[in-house]
Each structure stands twice: as C-alpha cells, then as structure tokens.
Amino acid sequence: MTTDIASPDRKANLGLTLKRRILTMELPPGSVLDEVALSEEFGLSRPPVRELMRQMAGEGYIELEANRAARVSSMSYQSLRDFFLMAPMIYITANRMAAENRTRAELDALKQIQQSFQKAVDNRDVEGRVFYNDQFHRQVGEMAHNVYLVPSLRRLQIDHARIGKIFYKHPNTPRMQEELELASKQHDEMIETIERHDADAAGELARLHLELSRRNMAMYAAPEGIEAPTL
Structure with a gap:
C-alpha cells in the first residue's frame, strides 16, 4: 500500500x-x-x-x-449534434463576458497560453494544439467570472477537444496548416478585443472562430446526409 x-x-x-x-x-x-x-x-x-x-x-x-x-465519457452523433447547437451561445457569451470582466493577471495568463498554442502550430504538434486550444478557451471562460457559464463551457470543451483531435489526426495538409494559422490569428485578435473591453468584437470573433472549426470538423462529426447546424 x-x-x-x-x-x-x-x-x-x-x-x-x-x-x-x-x-x-x-x-x-x-x-x-x-x-x-x-x-x-x-x-x-x-x-x-x-x-x-x-x-x-x-x-x-x-x-x-x-x-x-x-x-x-462516450461520444455519439447526438452529443456531437448537441455540441454544434450549443457551442455558439456558450463561446460567444464567454468571450463577451471575458471582455467585460477580465483582470490584467488573467489577460497575461491568456497571452502565455496563446504563445504555447502558436508554438504547437509552428511545430505541427497535434496534441499540443488540441491541449493549448482547450486551455485558451478555458482561460477565457474563467475570465468571464460567471458561476453558471463556466461549468457549461468546461463540459462543452471536452467534446470540442476530442472532435478536434479526430480532425487533426489526419495528415497535416497545406490547407489545414493555413487554417490553423488563421485560428491562431483569431486567438490573437480575441486577446486584443478582450484587452480593450470590446465585448461586441470579442463575441463576433468567437462566432467566426467556431465557424472555422465547424467547417473543418463537420465532415468527421456529422452523420452521413445530415449537415451540421450553421452558426
């Protein structure tokens, strides 16, 4: 023992x-x-x-x-459909509230996580990309300072990361790398909007960020003949 x-x-x-x-x-x-x-x-x-x-x-x-x-935890087509339906509301709200409520220390932590995410993108480190993307959005959720939002966001992120890993395990094509760079650029822009307390811009960036993810992942997540919900 x-x-x-x-x-x-x-x-x-x-x-x-x-x-x-x-x-x-x-x-x-x-x-x-x-x-x-x-x-x-x-x-x-x-x-x-x-x-x-x-x-x-x-x-x-x-x-x-x-x-x-x-x-x-298991994953099913129903849970993936639920993800695509709920993700926009939760991520957009998290970004908006983070812009309104963030502290300087939290913002500095977000910038450090983003540096790790960008390094993983540059190194084509699949696990690093998945992990630090999860950490980035988890930190944004913490910055929202809302006891009702954070548990929902955390649960959502579990399947978001796993759906992303299903997609990212495929060969890293030039198109995929280009879109990963765009995702990282959107992270940088989120940081800028949160830093200047621009809730509207932060929310719109969350919507665009999810649309990028949805386009990439829907082919692996949606049942044949069923289109993943638009954001």
Missing part, C-alpha cells in the same frame, strides 16, 4: 494527466480506467484516486455507473 505523504501534488498530477489523455484521445471515448494501475503509476492509494474519479465525473470527463469500472 502506498503512503500519501505527497498525495495533494500527486492527485493534482493524476488529474491533469488524465484530463490531457482524454482531451487528446490518448484515452478514447469509452475506455476503461484501471484504478489499480493509476494508483501504482502515480504513487497514490485507492481512496484519493476514487475521489478524483468522482470529481472528474462531475465535470463530464468520466462516466461512473454502479458495479462498473469508470470509463471515459
């Missing part, structure tokens, strides 16, 4: 690692999570691992059912 002298740090490391593995599809939807293996990998006993599983289930990363092992 391991001792949990450093369990807060180890538990936080486990949580961050699991979230990254889920967002980047290293752990695909429906994958079983082995508590024993995770306990051994991160030097934790079973109770803190179970507690983390419950927390992550509440956030939407994991599904917990009685008498079944924990599993990575």
